[in-house]
Amino acid sequence: QVQLVESGGGLVQAGGSLRLSCAASGLTFSRYSMGWFRQAPGKQREFVAVLSWSSTDTYYANSVKGRFTISRDNAKNTVYLQMNSLRPEDTAVYYCAGARSSYSSDYRNYEYWGQGTQVTVSS
Numbered sequence: 001q002v003q004l005v006e007s008g009g010g011l012v013q014a015g016g017s018l019r020l021s022c023a024a025s026g027l028t029f030s031r032y033s034m035g036w037f038r039q040a041p042g043k044q045r046e047f048v049a050v051l052s053w054s055s056t057d058t059y060y061a062n063s064v065k066g067r068f069t070i071s072r073d074n075a076k077n078t079v080y081l082q083m084n085s086l087r088p089e090d091t092a093v094y095y096c097a098g099a100r101s102s103y104s105s106d107y108r109n110y111e112y113w114g115q116g117t118q119v120t121v122s123s
Helices: none
Strands: 001-008 010-013 018-025 032-041 046-051 058-059 069-071 080-081 092-097 117-122
Touching: 001 092, 018 032, 018 092, 018 117, 032 069, 032 080, 046 080, 046 092, 058 069, 080 092, 080 117
Parallel strands: 010 117
Antiparallel strands: 001 018, 018 080, 032 046, 032 092, 046 058, 069 080, 092 117
């Protein structure tokens, strides 16, 4: 059974930082591209970042480029999202997801999803 478990969310003031983690089990983690998505209340799910299985390729949404960094540790089956210079508009539930056969910003290409972790940025 595949499980993706996010952690690290919380309440932070604007300008602050958080690091999200996503621990994976039940899959060959090193063969999966891993992505982060987010969903704010009343809005559609939004792509944030993706990292290829080999860590050689990354892609970020324009809204987070230069502020967020995605990374992974295949030995720990974990993907991270370092979020700096947080803004109130970054407030959302953040989800990690795994894609076996694609490196994509399209949520439809992801087979596995975590339950999400709440990030709230106060102004």
